[in-house]
Amino acid sequence: MFQVKNLSFSYGEKETLRNLNFQLEEGTMTTIIGPNGSGKTTLLNVMTNNLDNYSGDVYLRNKSLKDYSIKELSQNLAIVYQNVDIKFPFTCMEVVAMGRTPFSSRMKDLTKEDSEIIYEVMDMTDTTCFMNKDITCLSGGEKQRIMLARALAQTPKILVLDEAFSNMDIKYTIKFLDLLKEKVKNDGMTVINIMHDLNLTDIYSDNILALSKGNLVKSGKTEDVMKPQFIKSLFGINTRKISDRGLAILPM
Numbered sequence: 001m002f003q004v005k006n007l008s009f010s011y012g013e014k015e016t017l018r019n020l021n022f023q024l025e026e027g028t029m030t031t032i033i034g035p036n037g038s039g040k041t042t043l044l045n046v047m048t049n050n051l052d053n054y055s056g057d058v059y060l061r062n063k064s065l066k067d068y069s070i071k072e073l074s075q076n077l078a079i080v081y082q083n084v085d086i087k088f089p090f091t092c093m094e095v096v097a098m099g100r101t102p103f104s105s106r107m108k109d110l111t112k113e114d115s116e117i118i119y120e121v122m123d124m125t126d127t128t129c130f131m132n133k134d135i136t137c138l139s140g141g142e143k144q145r146i147m148l149a150r151a152l153a154q155t156p157k158i159l160v161l162d163e164a165f166s167n168m169d170i171k172y173t174i175k176f177l178d179l180l181k182e183k184v185k186n187d188g189m190t191v192i193n194i195m196h197d198l199n200l201t202d203i204y205s206d207n208i209l210a211l212s213k214g215n216l217v218k219s220g221k222t223e224d225v226m227k228p229q230f231i232k233s234l235f236g237i238n239t240r241k242i243s244d245r246g247l248a249i250l251p252m
């Protein structure tokens, strides 16, 4: 689905991504891990066409990302960021309805199908209760639920999450990781996720991309990457496998 070849990117003088090569298969959940400042968000910004002055090639379904129009890309791919930057007092339903924009023509009302999708994703994300509320009045975790609902309203084939659960409580984090896992398995959705929680990463990811100082230091199946020795080399922390399901992070 995604093919990244010899990708390098610099902010001015500073090289932030260095000769990255990898590919991602359709219908998988991949988590990008790495210390602060290692280049995770920069990589997602390249893969979503938010940064285009890179060297190397990024292909989505064998077509260069640079050849996608904004509309075509947003019909395929939805993004949820950590920070919700909406200052205008839209109602939550209006925000979720924005997810249907790539499929409508300008000035056209929502179709019956659009409305059905909006109600469905608001139900899925437990946000129906906020429908008529001003989004600027919601808490951080509640806003993130609305943004996830908006992304799901886009019915994306690819969902990109940049610490999208960072303000959510553990109940919602697990609820949504389970929901995404189901969508990957049943609908063939491709999920690309940045998450700092290594326990959840270990449990929910099919594949891992591990970045350090702009280099892709390891990539592959979760069980091959998430080994205590490698985690020690990446973060300098001790971990222990406690069972088939998950790593335990132990303070030194």
Ligand SMILES: Nc1ncnc2c1ncn2[C@@H]1O[C@H](COP(=O)(O)OP(=O)(O)OP(=O)(O)O)[C@@H](O)[C@H]1O
Pocket: 011, 016, 034, 035, 036, 037, 038, 039, 040, 041, 042, 043
């Ligand atoms: N707009 C920018 N201009 C200049 N440098 C930037 C810019 N954005 C990020 N950087 C730098 O690029 C490097 C990688 O940043 P990036 O946000 O990709 O890291 P990250 O792995 O996502 O970090 P974190 O885990 O802290 O979110 C950092 O050193 C950062 O200071």
